Amino acid sequence: MLTHIAVDIGGTKLRAASYPYDTTEPTKVTRVQTQHADRTLLERVVEIITSVWPENEQVAGIAIAAPGPLNPFEGVILSAPNIPEWVNFPLRQIIQDHFQVPVLVGNDANLAALGEWKFGAGQGHHHLIYLTVSTGIGSGIIIDDKLLLGEIGIAAELGHVTVLRDGPQCSCGKFGHLEAIASGTAIAKWVEKEIAQGASSVLSINTQITARKIAEAANAGDSLSIKALMRAGTFLGQAIADYVHIFNPTIVIIGGGVSRSGNLLFIPIEQALQNAIFDPHYLDNLKIVPAALGDDAGLLGALALIRSDRSSIISKLE
Ligand SMILES: [Zn+2]
Structure with missing residues (x-):
């Protein structure tokens, strides 16, 4: 069965969850503090995605809700006030190269809107x-x-x-x-x-x-x-x-x-x-x-993005 992985990079909490196709009930969820003394944020994002990766199922794609301003068409973080090292940062390409599955990146509040619209x-x-x-x-x-x-x-x-x-x-x-x-x-x-x-x-x-x-x-x-x-x-x-x-x-x-x-x-x-x-x-x-949707709005928004009929929602995002 196909699984989608959603990630939410919040100011204080970093969240990830894996959702079997067609449900909004995650099989695995990880929530950790965003900041970590010994790890870069990119390392933390890779780790948290790995932590929710399903054992026996195929991953159809990953969507990441990230702080902006960001370019969702390219998946590039332009600048993020809380993440000074991410300037013109090609998050989508890096995560896609690492995990070898399609990746989408969206602004966290935009995706929360999408999540409330689809599921809330x-x-x-x-x-x-x-x-x-x-x-x-x-x-x-x-x-x-x-x-x-x-x-x-x-x-x-x-x-x-x-x-x-x-x-x-x-x-x-x-x-x-x-x-x-x-x-x-x-x-x-x-x-x-x-x-x-x-x-x-x-x-x-x-x-x-x-x-x-x-x-x-x-x-x-x-x-x-x-x-x-x-x-x-x-x-x-x-x-x-x-x-x-x-x-x-x-x-x-x-x-x-x-x-x-x-x-x-x-x-x-x-x-x-x-x-x-x-x-x-x-x-x-x-x-x-x-x-x-409460605290999981970012995760469910990312899920809505990866599950969207993109022609009707984000026609330019391919
Ligand atoms: Zn202002």
């Missing part, structure tokens, strides 16, 4: 926007049943839209991007700044403040934490209104750690979206929902 919250939709709100903000867009890629495959960076002129600096170096205001990192920085300026909170700047701690404190009634999530949700909702005006989707799926804050985030998103939309018809068939 977006099934049956033809026009979908996916946002992952965690350390940064990644995204993927499905329009007319196709993943939007652009000329060299680096389209759909919805986290790097400017939402606040002269706003805080983004991880990309520019200022006022949505990621610099509404990502988990940005929410934590905002709370730290407010506390440093005298705001009262159950959180203390003497311990590391994270988006997860803020969500817990907000759920326990901490007013500064509630305000932080409301602020992030409002910026997200305003940005989503812009995306909805451009793409007219029927579903916006929000994943990533921050999306687990629940209504404390989703209610301000809905309110800001309703306030910012210029015609109510955009909202008629629109759902804003949390992601369904």
